[in-house]
Amino acid sequence: MLEIDDLHVSYGKVQAVRGVSMAAHPGRITLVLGANGAGKTTSMNAVAGLLRPDSGSVRLEGVEIAGMAPHRIVRRGVALVPEGRRVFGPLTVAENLRMGAYTAAKAEMAETLARVHEMFPILKDRANSAAGLLSGGEQQMLAFGRALMSQPKVMLLDEPSMGLAPAVVDSILAKAREMADSGIAILMVEQNAEAGLDIADDVVAVARGEVVYTGKASEARNNASVLRAFLGEAALAEPR
Numbered sequence: 001m002l003e004i005d006d007l008h009v010s011y012g013k014v015q016a017v018r019g020v021s022m023a024a025h026p027g028r029i030t031l032v033l034g035a036n037g038a039g040k041t042t043s044m045n046a047v048a049g050l051l052r053p054d055s056g057s058v059r060l061e062g063v064e065i066a067g068m069a070p071h072r073i074v075r076r077g078v079a080l081v082p083e084g085r086r087v088f089g090p091l092t093v094a095e096n097l098r099m100g101a102y103t104a105a106k107a108e109m110a111e112t113l114a115r116v117h118e119m120f121p122i123l124k125d126r127a128n129s130a131a132g133l134l135s136g137g138e139q140q141m142l143a144f145g146r147a148l149m150s151q152p153k154v155m156l157l158d159e160p161s162m163g164l165a166p167a168v169v170d171s172i173l174a175k176a177r178e179m180a181d182s183g184i185a186i187l188m189v190e191q192n193a194e195a196g197l198d199i200a201d202d203v204v205a206v207a208r209g210e211v212v213y214t215g216k217a218s219e220a221r222n223n224a225s226v227l228r229a230f231l232g233e234a235a236l237a238e239p240r
């Protein structure tokens with residue numbers, strides 16, 4: 001279980017995250033909603049060790065990881081799939097996956113790779129292709145697979161549907177659901193709120209660096225203020 005408690009993060013004198021608290025549980029997806037600039041990605045980067053929090057706590061299975069170096073956080077079991085995928089374009093698909101396993105037990109690498117190939121067969125088919133030549137959806141699958149190679153307990157997914165064709169979004173988010181169902185705790189930032197709510201278990205809404213709503217995904221769909229803020233006025237006219 002990942003627990004974030006009263007997290008504060010600043011960029012210089014600008015406080016981007018003000019007392020954010022949320023959690024991610026094994027086998028469940030916690031969806032983080034909010035407008036651009038709300039502090040979502042900043043929170044994710046602080047959890048992953050890419051930013052040092054001003055204060056607050058980040059605990060993985062009860063162990064404090066806030067302020068640890070990123071590679072130590074990965075070894076503890078937290079993997080970040082960053083916004084924009086950020087695969088290593090000149091490297092092959094196979095090389096990208098091996099990069100994801102650099103902190104994992106080498107004796108288990110073959111077994112982990114087999115599981116990744118089972119979940120994402122296209123990555124096996126394209127093993128020798130340059131990652132930069134893959135489609136957006138394929139690159140997102142590669143980013144998922146690369147994170148899975150570290151054998152994570154928690155995955156941080158930052159805008160997994162960004163830049164993808166609408167026809168691809170559902171299949172990508174279905175893979176996120178599949179990863180959660182395998183027992184991984186997932187904390188997911190997703191701008192496509194409606195699609196995110198379709199697969200999420202829990203919801204945290206953030207505005208101006210603060211949590212403004214916490215609840216179950218099913219409850220959020222029935223909450224007019226949440227729908228208006230994150231799905232638009234049209235959502236209120238449709239049965240959920």
